[in-house]
Amino acid sequence: MALRMWASSTANALKLSTSASRSALASPAFSLARSFSTGIFAVLEGFKYASSHEWVKHDGPDHLGEVVFVELPEEGKSVSQGNSFGAVESVKATSDINSPISGEVVEVNTKLSESPGLINSSPYEDGWMIKVKPSNPSELESLMGAKEYTKFCEEEDASH
Amino acid sequence: MAVSQTRDLGLPLIKLLRLKGVPILQQLHLEERLLRTSSDNWCIINDGTIDPTIVMGISGKPQELLEIESILRDDIPVIRRFTGGGTVIVDQGTIFVTFICNKDAVPGLQSYPQPIMSWSSLLYKKVFQGIGDFRLRENGILRAWRPQVWRECESITKNRWVHHTSFLWDYEISNMGYLKLPKRAPEYRQARDHLEFICRMKDYISRSSFIDRTIEAVGSEFLLRSAELEDAHCTLGSKFEPSSRLLRKQELGEAIFKSLTASQS
Numbered sequence: 170m171a172l173r174m175w176a177s178s179t180a181n182a183l184k185l186s187t188s189a190s191r192s193a194l195a196s197p198a199f200s201l202a203r204s205f206s207t208g209i210f211a212v213l214e215g216f217k218y219a220s221s222h223e224w225v226k227h228d229g230p231d232h233l234g235e236v237v238f239v240e241l242p243e244e245g246k247s248v249s250q251g252n253s254f255g256a257v258e259s260v261k262a263t264s265d266i267n268s269p270i271s272g273e274v275v276e277v278n279t280k281l282s283e284s285p286g287l288i289n290s291s292p293y294e295d296g297w298m299i300k301v302k303p304s305n306p307s308e309l310e311s312l313m314g315a316k317e318y319t320k321f322c323e324e325e326d327a328s329h
Numbered sequence: 330m331a332v333s334q335t336r337d338l339g340l341p342l343i344k345l346l347r348l349k350g351v352p353i354l355q356q357l358h359l360e361e362r363l364l365r366t367s368s369d370n371w372c373i374i375n376d377g378t379i380d381p382t383i384v385m386g387i388s389g390k391p392q393e394l395l396e397i398e399s400i401l402r403d404d405i406p407v408i409r410r411f412t413g414g415g416t417v418i419v420d421q422g423t424i425f426v427t428f429i430c431n432k433d434a435v436p437g438l439q440s441y442p443q444p445i446m447s448w449s450s451l452l453y454k455k456v457f458q459g460i461g462d463f464r465l466r467e468n469g470i471l472r473a474w475r476p477q478v479w480r481e482c483e484s485i486t487k488n489r490w491v492h493h494t495s496f497l498w499d500y501e502i503s504n505m506g507y508l509k510l511p512k513r514a515p516e517y518r519q520a521r522d523h524l525e526f527i528c529r530m531k532d533y534i535s536r537s538s539f540i541d542r543t544i545e546a547v548g549s550e551f552l553l554r555s556a557e558l559e560d561a562h563c564t565l566g567s568k569f570e571p572s573s574r575l576l577r578k579q580e581l582g583e584a585i586f587k588s589l590t591a592s593q594s
Contacts, residue, residue, distance in 0.1 A: 238388030
């Protein structure tokens with residue numbers, strides 16, 4: 170599963186790159202939280218990821234359009250799998266953002282208040298939304314890998 | 330949430346709720362509750378709202394969109410609603426039509442902004458057929474070739490969507506003075522000010538005829554079931570807190586300060 174592979178490589182990266190990584194490694198749950206934080210925006214439509222840990226925007230219909238505003242929760246708030254934790258506004262419409270896992274919000278990307286378009290232009294780097302400390306890491310098992318998600322999107326588009 | 334009957338004879342069922350003069354904040358609260366806590370499809374028609382009220386979208390910034398000093402002077406309420414989109418000023422001359430639907434209610438309709446907008450445009454095309462100078466533009470969205478008579482916006486959740494439209498059947502010219510020209514305006518607007526951009530629907534169609542034709546158009550796509558306001562309240566969960574709200578005067582005052590600060594920097 171691509172997400173787990175990415176989590177593994179990121180956990181290794183944390184050992185080398187940040188002083189906070191020691192505490193992260195002392196607590197596997199936190200490592201997952203930090204790695205998973207980027208995975209939050211994997212649920213947005215229009216994106217897929219390769220097994221080589223690179224993500225590209227799906228070269229297909231852009232269902233959401235340009236994001237002009239993002240509403241995010243506060244730190245400390247709980248999120249639950251499958252339920253909304255915020256909203257994005259594109260032209261004339263707001264769409265719920267649903268959390269793929271349950272847990273506690275430990276950090277919010279404040280850059281998005283001034284630059285919501287980062288979600289479009291840099292979804293896996295500058296456009297991250299929230300970081301979550303998972304309350305149930307086994308929920309990751311229920312998420313889709315790259316191929317499954319790509320197939321899911323193709324089937325959804327083909328059915329309409 | 331209990332599964333309700335939402336389809337009969339091949340057409341999706343929709344509950345038709347006709348209101349008159351309900352305050353817009355109350356209407357928005359009702360819509361958001363039905364979106365979040367009901368499993369039925371709803372069409373709500375509110376014939377006018379009692380007091381002139383400004384309604385901004387979820388991301389609306391008063392300092393960019395509103396003539397705040399005039400609004401504070403004249404004590405005009407300002408609401409931030411739960412859906413995206415632009416700013417409108419509504420009053421007793423506005424007719425509101427809202428659809429709240431399950432994502433699979435309309436066969437073949439993807440619950441994304443553009444498909445829903447296109448679907449609604451085709452529905453209203455039926456309403457306005459033979460009336461006024463309306464044309465279908467190349468992007469599939471119905472707009473008046475000349476001024477526009479409505480504002481629309483949406484909110485989409487995991488399993489449902491709401492699309493609401495405010496139709497300017499009539500309006501007070503003086504009220505338009507409370508709104509600034511938005512920075513992010515659609516291309517077709519071409520920097521025209523509000524009065525050049527909009528027109529009164531009453532010049533094209535009577536109020537009752539518009540509502541009747543809308544109901545008829547809805548009836549061509551759904552099986553209509555009349556509902557009362559009490560029916561809507563019966564289906565609502567008690568724990569839900571709507572997010573549409575009235576802005577406090579203090580907030581509007583702070584927006585003036587932000588505007589002055591921005592202009593000096």
